[in-house]
Amino acid sequence: MPLSGVPRSPHEPIGQLYGDHHRWLVNWLRGRLGCSHQAADLAQDTFIRLLLAERTQPQVAELKEPRHFLVTIAKRVMIDSFRRKALEQAYLQALAEQPQACAISPEERLLIIETLQHLDAMLDGLGQKAKRAFLLSQLQGMPYKNIAEQLQVSVSSVTKYIAKATEHCLIFSLEL
Numbered sequence: 001m002p003l004s005g006v007p008r009s010p011h012e013p014i015g016q017l018y019g020d021h022h023r024w025l026v027n028w029l030r031g032r033l034g035c036s037h038q039a040a041d042l043a044q045d046t047f048i049r050l051l052l053a054e055r056t057q058p059q060v061a062e063l064k065e066p067r068h069f070l071v072t073i074a075k076r077v078m079i080d081s082f083r084r085k086a087l088e089q090a091y092l093q094a095l096a097e098q099p100q101a102c103a104i105s106p107e108e109r110l111l112i113i114e115t116l117q118h119l120d121a122m123l124d125g126l127g128q129k130a131k132r133a134f135l136l137s138q139l140q141g142m143p144y145k146n147i148a149e150q151l152q153v154s155v156s157s158v159t160k161y162i163a164k165a166t167e168h169c170l171i172f173s174l175e176l
Contacts, residue, residue, distance in 0.1 A: 014054055017066055018047055025070050032078070042081060046074045083124075084117050091116055122172045126165055133158050134165035 022043060029039035050073060063069050091113055095104075104112070123131045129151055136142040136150065137158075144158045151158065 014047065014051055017050070017063070017070075021066055021070055022047070024067065025074060028071065029074060029078070042074060042077050045077045045081070046070060049073055049077060080121075083120060087116055087120055088113050122169050123165065126168055127161075129153065129157075130161040130165050130168075133161035134169075137162055 025046065026036070026039050026043045029042050030036050033039050033042070095109070123134065126134070133147050133151060136147045137144070142150075144155050144162070148155045148158045153161075
């Protein structure tokens, strides 16, 4: 317990890390992104990710190289941000190519984008073929035999890909 007699917050190590390195991290991100606003947003997202991770696996208090650790987390946050933006752009492009009769409301568009981002996060970490097989099966209802032909693999491999992807999605859902 600190000298004041007040128990320490479980978030105190993150608060200390934030105070010591936030400005440095924003500057580091600004150098890579060229935008101070985006750098500030991603720095905040980095510390939020640390707070969330610290709930299940405390490790910040024991860091020997905090800046290296922050850069690793910030790079992951940056990649996730780029992936979300690319996914949103692809969706908006596909939407723009649709005839006006298929136009949807802004609310529906937001729900679809959020669903696509959630699906992308859920499938993150799967191999390309497993991800593709799962999407062909689930979104297009394609039979395993046709998926095997398209991916140039055996039906047995497609079965394994689908099983792996399904397990991956279930684990992702349970962790939420």
